[in-house]
Amino acid sequence: MTADKFEPKILAFCCHYCAYASADLLGSMRIQYPPNVRIIRTPCTGRLEVNFFLKALEKGADGVLVAGCLEGGCHFVDGNLFAKRRVDYIRSLMVEIGMEADRLRMVNVSASMARPLSEHIVNMVETISRLGPSPLRRGSELTQAEKST
Amino acid sequence: MIVAERKSIPDLLDILREHQKVLVLGCGTCVTVCLAGGEREVSIIASALRIAARINDIPLELEELTIERQCDNVFIEQAAEAIARNDAVLSLGCGAGVQAIAERFGQKPVYAGLDTVFLGILEERGIWTEKCAACGSCVLHEFGGICPITRCAKHLLNGPCGGSREDRCEVQSDRECAWQLIYQRLKDVNQLDRLKKIVPPKNWNSSLSGGYRKLIREDHRI
Numbered sequence: 001m002t003a004d005k006f007e008p009k010i011l012a013f014c015c016h017y018c019a020y021a022s023a024d025l026l027g028s029m030r031i032q033y034p035p036n037v038r039i040i041r042t043p044c045t046g047r048l049e050v051n052f053f054l055k056a057l058e059k060g061a062d063g064v065l066v067a068g069c070l071e072g073g074c075h076f077v078d079g080n081l082f083a084k085r086r087v088d089y090i091r092s093l094m095v096e097i098g099m100e101a102d103r104l105r106m107v108n109v110s111a112s113m114a115r116p117l118s119e120h121i122v123n124m125v126e127t128i129s130r131l132g133p134s135p136l137r138r139g140s141e142l143t144q145a146e147k148s149t
Numbered sequence: 150m151i152v153a154e155r156k157s158i159p160d161l162l163d164i165l166r167e168h169q170k171v172l173v174l175g176c177g178t179c180v181t182v183c184l185a186g187g188e189r190e191v192s193i194i195a196s197a198l199r200i201a202a203r204i205n206d207i208p209l210e211l212e213e214l215t216i217e218r219q220c221d222n223v224f225i226e227q228a229a230e231a232i233a234r235n236d237a238v239l240s241l242g243c244g245a246g247v248q249a250i251a252e253r254f255g256q257k258p259v260y261a262g263l264d265t266v267f268l269g270i271l272e273e274r275g276i277w278t279e280k281c282a283a284c285g286s287c288v289l290h291e292f293g294g295i296c297p298i299t300r301c302a303k304h305l306l307n308g309p310c311g312g313s314r315e316d317r318c319e320v321q322s323d324r325e326c327a328w329q330l331i332y333q334r335l336k337d338v339n340q341l342d343r344l345k346k347i348v349p350p351k352n353w354n355s356s357l358s359g360g361y362r363k364l365i366r367e368d369h370r371i
Binding site for chain 2: 049050051054055057058093096097098099135136
C-alpha cells in the first residue's frame with residue numbers, strides 16, 4: 001500500500017467449497033489481487049448471520065465482500081441463496097442507516113474461477129475507493145496517510 | 150404467538166434522541182419466534198443504531214440484553230441491574246412486554262422498538278398470518294375452526310359477502326376468502342348444516358369496547 005492514498009479495508013467472507021478454494025488457486029496460479037481484502041473462511045455463506053455484516057461495518061471495515069458458490073452449485077444445496085437474501089436485507093438496512101449499500105456485495109464463483117474472483121476483488125476495491133472511507137472512520141479514526149488523500 | 154415488526158432505524162434514533170446510554174432489551178418468547186425482538190435482532194438493531202448514531206454524530210451508547218420473557222416479573226428481575234445502569238430502555242418486546250417493563254421501573258423511560266401487529270402463526274418460512282383478534286368471545290366452534298372475525302376482511306358472521314372471486318377475497322386478492330375456507334372445512338367434516346343457522350350479532354362487550362380487559366382466576370390466587 002502506498003503511504004499517501006486511501007486504501008480500503010475490505011472483509012471477504014469466502015465459502016470453503018468455492019471462493020476460498022478459488023483464492024487458493026489464485027495463489028497457485030501466481031495471480032495477484034489487491035491486498036486490501038482480509039479473507040475469513042466460512043463453511044458455507046449460508047452460515048453467515050446478518051449481524052456478521054453489520055458487525056464488520058461497525059468495527060470499521062470499509063466494505064464487506066461475500067463470496068459464495070455459483071447459484072445451483074452450493075455444497076449444501078441452497079446456503080448461498082439464503083446468504084443472497086440476507087445480503088439484500090442488510091443492503092436495504094444500510095440505506096436506512098445512511099450508509100452506501102454498495103459497501104456490501106455478494107459474488108458467486110466456483111472453486112475453479114480464480115481469475116473471476118480476482119476481478120471481483122479488484123471491482124470491489126475500485127467501488128470502495130470511489131466511495132471513500134467508511135463514514136465510521138472518517139475523521140479521527142483515519143490514519144494520517146489516509147487523511148492526506 | 151404475538152407477531153411484531155421492527156420500527157425503522159431513523160424512527161428509533163428519533164425516539165432515543167434525549168438519551169445517551171440505552172439498554173436494548175430483547176424478549177425470548179413470541180418476538181424471538183417471529184424474528185423481531187430476540188437475541189439476534191437485539192444485536193442487529195443495536196449495531197444498526199450504533200452505526201447510524203455515529204454517522205449522524207449522535208452520542209449513543211447501547212447495551213444489549215435479552216431476557217426469557219418481558220411480560221413476566223420473574224424474568225424482568227433479571228434485567229434490573231442492566232436497566233439501573235442505563236438512562237433508558239428500548240424494549241424489543243411486544244406491547245405487553247414494553248408496558249410490563251415500564252410499570253416495573255417507574256423512574257426509567259421505556260420505549261417500544263417494535264410495532265406489535267397481530268396474533269398469528271408462522272405460515273411458512275418468513276411469512277406470518279393473523280389468525281386471532283382476541284375478541285374475548287370465541288366463535289371458532291361455529292365455523293369449522295376458521296375465524297371469520299379475523300380472516301374475513303368484512304368480519305362477516307353470516308357470509309360469504311358475494312364479492313369473492315373463486316377462493317380469493319375481493320378486498321385483497323392475495324388473501325383467501327375466509328367463507329370459502331369455512332364452507333370447505335364444514336363440508337369436509339360433514340357439518341354443512343351449521344351454515345343454515347343465522348348467527349345473531351356478536352356481543353362485543355368482551356372485546357375492547359369497555360376499556361382494557363382483566364382476567365381473574367380466584368382458584369389460583371393466594
